[in-house]
Amino acid sequence: MTDIEAVFDKSKFNTVQRNQITLVKELIKEKLIIGHLGGLYSISSELLSFLDLLERSGYDNAVIPDMNGVPTQIDNVKEFKETCMEKFAQEMNQALAEINRIRSARTVQELVDYDFTEQD
Amino acid sequence: MTLQNKTKGVLLFAKNNPDFNYVKQAIVCATLAKHYLNVPVALVTDKDELTDDISIFDIVIDYKTTVKANVRPFYIDGKPKRLQWHNIDRLLACELSPFDETLVLDTDYLIQNNVLNQVWGCNNPMLMNTDTRLPSGPQLHVTENVIADGFPPVHWFTVMYFKKCDETKLWFDFASFVKENHNFYKKVFRSPYHYYRNDIVAAITSHIIGGYEDGYMKPLPTRQINSYPPEQILQIDHGKIVLNTEEYPVLIKDTNIHIVNKLEIERNFNRFMEIYA
Numbered sequence: 452m453t454d455i456e457a458v459f460d461k462s463k464f465n466t467v468q469r470n471q472i473t474l475v476k477e478l479i480k481e482k483l484i485i486g487h488l489g490g491l492y493s494i495s496s497e498l499l500s501f502l503d504l505l506e507r508s509g510y511d512n513a514v515i516p517d518m519n520g521v522p523t524q525i526d527n528v529k530e531f532k533e534t535c536m537e538k539f540a541q542e543m544n545q546a547l548a549e550i551n552r553i554r555s556a557r558t559v560q561e562l563v564d565y566d567f568t569e570q571d
Numbered sequence: 572m573t574l575q576n577k578t579k580g581v582l583l584f585a586k587n588n589p590d591f592n593y594v595k596q597a598i599v600c601a602t603l604a605k606h607y608l609n610v611p612v613a614l615v616t617d618k619d620e621l622t623d624d625i626s627i628f629d630i631v632i633d634y635k636t637t638v639k640a641n642v643r644p645f646y647i648d649g650k651p652k653r654l655q656w657h658n659i660d661r662l663l664a665c666e667l668s669p670f671d672e673t674l675v676l677d678t679d680y681l682i683q684n685n686v687l688n689q690v691w692g693c694n695n696p697m698l699m700n701t702d703t704r705l706p707s708g709p710q711l712h713v714t715e716n717v718i719a720d721g722f723p724p725v726h727w728f729t730v731m732y733f734k735k736c737d738e739t740k741l742w743f744d745f746a747s748f749v750k751e752n753h754n755f756y757k758k759v760f761r762s763p764y765h766y767y768r769n770d771i772v773a774a775i776t777s778h779i780i781g782g783y784e785d786g787y788m789k790p791l792p793t794r795q796i797n798s799y800p801p802e803q804i805l806q807i808d809h810g811k812i813v814l815n816t817e818e819y820p821v822l823i824k825d826t827n828i829h830i831v832n833k834l835e836i837e838r839n840f841n842r843f844m845e846i847y848a
Contacts, residue, residue, distance in 0.1 A: 467819045470707055477704075477794060478826055484792035486689035491792060519789045521694055549824070563822040565811040 467562050471553050475546055482542045487531060488516075490523030494535045502532035575673040577734075579691050580611040580629070582664055585678055586636065587620060590647065590654050594623045596678035596836045599843045603629050603682045604674075606847045610688075613669050615660075628848075630669050636660050641767045646800040647834065661769050662750055665733060665743040677729045679833045683810050686793050690732045696739045698732040699773065699788045701725065701796040704826070706802070706814050706821040722804045723761055723785050726773035727795045729829045746776040774845050800832040807842050 483494040489531045492498060505528045513561050526532050556562040581604045585593035595617060601612040611629035618633040625631060631845070645654045664675045672691055676682075690698060701724040703710045716780060733739045749756050749772050756775050757764070764771060773788075781787025798814055806813040812823045830836055 463819060467821075470819075471822060474706075474821075474823070474826065478824075480688050481793055481826075482684070484686065484689055486691065486693060486792075489692055489694035491689060491693060517694070519695065523694065559820065563813050565806075565808055565813070565819045565822060565824065 464559055464562070467559050468553060468556070471562055472550065475549050475553070479542060479546045483539065484518065485535060485538060487534075488524060488526065490517030490521060491519065492535070493518045494539050499532065499535060499539060502528060502535065506532055578669070580613055580668075580670040580674070581608065582613050582615065582665075582668050582670070582673050582675045583678055584615045584661060584675075586617060588654060590645075590652070591722075591833050592623070592837055593678050593833075594621065594625065595840055596833055598623060598625070598627055599836050599840060600676055600678045600682075601682060602843065602847045604676065605728070607685045608674075608688055609685075610674075611670075615667055616777075618804070632661065632667055632669070634663075634667065635702050659797045661728060662747050662772070663742055664731070665735065665739055668733075668735070672734045675724075675728075675731045675733070677829065679830050679836055680825050680827065681812070681830060681836070683812070683823070684827065686847040687730070687732075687791070687827070689792050693732065693847075696734055696736050697742060697788060697790045698791045699777075700727045700730065700790050700793075701774075701785075701788065702790065703727060703795040703797055705816070706796055706798050706823060707816040707818045710797070722762070722794070723774040723778035725770050726777060726788055727829075728769040728773055729797075730791055730793070730794060732791060733775075742776060742780060745780060746772055749775050749779075795829065796823070796826065797829045797831055802832055802835075804835045804839050807839055807846065809846055 480493065485492050485494055501515070510528055512524065512526050513528055514522050514524050553562060556564075581601070583600060585596045585597040587593050594614075597614055597616075601614070604610070604612055605627070612627070613630035613632060614625060614628040615632045615634045617635050618631065619635075623746075642653050645652055646798075661675070664673065668675075674687060674690070703725075705711075750767075753767055753772065756762075757771065760775055760778075762771050777787040778785060798816070800819070803811055803815045805815045810825050810829065814821045814823060814828075
């Protein structure tokens with residue numbers, strides 16, 4: 452039979468791990484917010500696709516609602532799309548590294564140890 | 572005036588009491604704000620009471636409060652204590668701010684990323700969070716979520732963005748009116764808090780100005796994470812704070828956090844300075 456203490460240790464580990472992953476997921480959303488010409492936009496695959504559609508349809512500028520639903524003018528669709536794409540890629544890469552670090556941890560100590568890095 | 576030449580910066584209020592050195596906390600707060608946001612920081616304080624080096628601040632506004640200190644309960648070393656709380660002049664932020672666009676921060680708010688830089692030039696005259704969470708999970712303290720049935724959501728004055736305009740001035744003027752008639756409004760809105768809270772005044776103000784509906788105040792891009800006593804800081808590094816919560820340790824990485832257990836900031840003052848100053 453499995454040692455009961457090991458079960459509780461595993462339970463605690465999973466709780467801490469889940470909390471750290473939740474914090475990372477929330478942080479991604481936070482870091483993917485971009486302020487542009489007065490609007491606050493949440494960069495998502497939907498926004499990126501829409502900007503791409505606008506650009507491919509020949510729109511140099513457009514009015515799109517920001518995350519609070521306020522219609523906001525985008526003066527240069529191509530430039531804004533590129534800015535959003537770059538930020539999206541950068542933040543996602545950082546998030547992936549952090550998620551991998553958390554998944555590689557095997558103890559609560561490693562989960563909250565900021566010097567702990569993903570092992571090969 | 573164009574968007575480019577509008578001034579922007581962080582505004583802090585600090586007045587020490589016998590239990591907390593708010594100026595010391597403000598120095599930590601300003602150091603992190605400058606490091607991550609790279610904007611000037613102004614401090615509103617009583618210059619005659621200063622004992623710390625305040626050279627970190629770009630602007631110091633001398634302000635002598637004429638209002639009696641608020642008194643509210645607080646836990647220090649696990650024991651409840653009634654403390655002096657000099658938060659009553661906070662509603663003068665719009666009047667006192669030297670900037671066109673301002674981020675007002677509590678001195679116990681620690682910035683660890685540059686996300687708040689996205690608010691500059693925002694279309695909304697004000698931004699403030701109404702949602703909150705704890706480092707170890709959702710906020711379960713029901714009075715911080717919904718005060719009473721039908722009560723507007725608590726507005727977290729910990730961080731507020733505003734730009735100087737007629738709408739902002741109207742909001743602050745009305746908030747001052749709610750403050751002056753606090754006993755009346757706290758009964759009308761059935762607030763369970765017997766002591767004064769700017770967060771509650773902000774909630775009532777937004778609810779009334781918003782046409783007796785919620786949703787007037789739009790949220791900031793950052794989350795409101797509150798670490799309450801007896802949570803303690805275990806370790807600090809660049810962009811990282813490990814907290815000892817009641818449940819388990821939590822690593823707060825690249826994330827802003829409101830350390831309500833202010834003594835922890837004072838206790839780790841040298842470490843913060845070592846990393847960021």
